Amino acid sequence: MDHAPRAAVPRFLRACARRVVPATLLASLLALGVAGGASAAPTSQPAAATTSVATVGNAVVGTAAVEPRAIADAPDDQVSIYAAPADGGLVQPGGPLVVELVVVNKTDAELAPAQLELSVGSSTIDTRFALDAWSESSSEAELDRLALVASLGSGPIAAGETTTVSVSVPADGLPFEAADDFGPRPMAATLVSGDSKLAQARSTIVLNGTAAVEPTLVSTVVPITSGLLADADEPLLGVDTLLEQTAPGGRLDEILSAVEASPNATVAIDPRLLASIRVLGSAAPESAISWLDRLTALKNQTFELPFADASLTLQSQWGAQQPLEVTNFDFAIDPANFADPADTATPTPTPTATETTDTGTTTPSEDGDADTSNGVDASATPEATDAESPTASPTEEPEPLAPPLPTAESLVSFPYSMSGVVWPQAGTVQSTDLDKFRGWGGESIILDDTNAGMSADADFTESAQATVAGWNAVVAEKILDDAFDDAVHATTDEEWNEAATRIATLLAVVTRELPYEPRTLVGTVTRDEFDGERLAQTLQFVDGLSWAATTPLTFPGEDDTDRREASLIDGSVGETAFNRMTGVMQTIERAQVISTIFDDPLDYSDPVRTAGVGALSTGWANDPPGAQTAVSGLRDHVTYTESNVQLGDTTEALIVGRDTELPLFVSNAVKDRKVTVLVELRPTTGAVETGDAVALSIEPNSMSRVGIPITAIANGTTYVTVNVMTPEGEPLASTKQIRLDVRAEWESIAILIASIGLAVLFIAGLVRTIRRRRAAVAGDSSDDDTGAGPDAGVETDTVDATESTKE
Secondary structure: OOOOOOOHHHHHHHHOOEOOOOOHHHHHHHHOOOOOOOOOOOOOOOOOOOOEEEEEOOEEEEEEEEOOOOOOOOOOOOEEEEEEEOHHHEEOOOOOEEEEEEEEEOOOOOEOOEEEEEEEOOOOOOOHHHHHHHHHOOOHHHHHOOEEEEEEEEOOEOOOOEEEEEEEEOHHHOOOOOOOOOEEEEEEEEEEEOOEEEEEEEEEEEEOOOOOOOOEEEEEEEEEOOOOOOOOOOOOOOHHHHHHHHOOOOHHHHHHHHHHOOOOOEEEEOHHHHHHHHOOHHHOOHHHHHHHHHHHOOOOOEEEOOHHHEOHHHHHHHOOOOOOOOOOOHHHOOHHHHOOHHHHOOOOOOOOOOEOOOOOOEOOOOOOOOOOHHHOOOOOOHHHHHOOOOOOOOOOOOOOOOOOOOOHHHHHOOOOOOOOEEOOOOOOOOHHHHHHHHHOOOOEEEEEOOOEEOOOOOOOOOOOEEEEOOEEEEEEOHHHHHHHHHHHOOOOHHHHHHHHHHHHHHHHHHHHHOOOOOOEEEEEOOOOOOOHHHHHHHHHHHHOOOOEEEOOOOOOOOOOOOOEEEEEOOOOOOHHHHHHHHHHHHHHHHHHHHHOOEOOHHHHHHHHHHHHHHOOEHHHHHOHHHHHHHHHHHHHHHHHHHHOEEEOOOOEEEEEOOEEEEEEEEEEOOOOOOEEEEEEEEEOOOOEEEOOOEEEEEOOOEEEEEEEEEEEOOOEEEEEEEEEEOOOOOEEEEEEEEEEEEEOOHHHHHHHHHHHHHHHHHHHHHHHHHHHHHHHHHHHHHHHHHOOOHHHHHHHHHHHHHHHHHO
């Protein structure tokens, strides 16, 4: 399950990447009143660091300066102190108590020299009530019952800086004996200046003595997820990511190694991991294939998370009738990566019959039948065979078989040992969600104690198994969950020790409540990205506690008469999560609309859908800014695709005549994708009429022209709106208005002028012809008057005939 923001106590240490100052700081410390000779003492400083140490009474102290940087989780405008016992708070009988004290100055002024006091109690903490009272109380009376085991001076601390002091108290300086009972004891660190208390930290330690008790059973649930990933360009884990995370020392490798070493840990698996590896086929890294084989061979109990660990409570409370799922991975499958020579081989063709030149007979095929290749029947007579060419034609190469491609079901299948387990985000389930979970295949549920109420009158910690609103459930301890979260996110030994101390203390208290009546507690690990090495360290730490025993996760059965009832305490995922879900669904819907402009719509929409499911991952609850960035990136991806289909720069046009076309250009800047769109005109006035939208196909990175029919009705200036739409008629983002200068009658006027011009030309030609003919007739008459005899008349007739022919 996911958890609320972690307590500030452990997180302050995340920023404490410490660097030890030279031993000259010892002189400053001694000058402030730290008495005693210097002596070496074990500390948790890095091996390469130089630590200054000094003894104060029975205590050995070391001081170190911290590299200047802000401590994000320490309260602003005040001084804070934190205590982190070494070895997870465990003090061995007869061994020293080693504690790291961290002083944070988040004021605007330098902190003057002050006194650090470390106190430890002699009595054990035996109940949850007593533990809560000690951890949450600020009563000075409780401090008075503790024994002061170390007191030392602290040098000045500049504004915004942090100082860490390592204190080692030998066994004879502690207020309990080595032979005393095992169990947790209170510890306090106080920073004082004169009579004023500047800051105080309360913690515990646990004497790791012999525990003659029945150990508390601990079930740990560990998620193995694909991480917080919501990228439409890479909706599954890519080759490089898998190489990095499954290689030795990678995140996934370390997490798997941790649970392999703790076979009682229950593992929740994100199917996106399985699909990411299998979809690559032969291109999958060897380390990833080996990792998947190891995961399949796990002896641990396993159950399935939703794809990408998408939050079911978020989807239920948002109003989804079905959870968002990924049902197609074709966009990520390269058929070449699934081609197997054994699969692509075809049966050996029947050998071609070979004719012998001396007999004219044919050689039978290998199976003993006569060969009929190339249409030649082997049973035919020699004469018929001889009619064919002496040399048989070569056998054609067979068409290779298409490689078998994996199905969506095969890509995410896994031999889970548990089915129907619902693990919602912690503290978010409402009663209305339970019915939906049941309809979505849920059979049992993991809640935490902020979401399920226990018996109000119980004076001890009850087992995790319970029934909640008719569900078989386990109720995890939020205190244990938070401690696990802080431990697996620890970036320093001090931080891990502080978190481990809380784990050891809680389990010791529960054991001491009823030493001979073991109960089962459930602790869960956060669903965001965490440190696999710290996980292994934490699981092994719990395994090594003498008052605790790890056990696989179990739910109460229907025939379990001892199971108890717990009431559901309604929670909520919150308004921010609702907004995230709304953004995701709107983006997926828009991607489906846009995808229809491509030849293969699913090749575009399915990656967006897969990334959208990733944007609903439960782990995003720990990183709201990151979640918002993921959704914005997904939306920008779709918006960018849509913006790559654009109308040209046309802003105005002259329309001449009644029926014509408006030429437009549309560009396609979508990489490697041909688009098909509709382009339509919509008049804003009655000056023009337009026809139906026109389909246009545009190759990648190119521009195409389309003519839109338009009918002019009246002269004047008007505007039309140009829309680019999907083939289904859904408008895309590209739209514009174009100014039209309409001259509807210019076409008629032009035709009239042309007609008149032709008529004038025709009449002029006719007049010219008549005049020439008349002139010719007049010339003939003149010749007749001057002619001398019969021969002259004959010549005239010939000339007239010639002239008539020419005309």
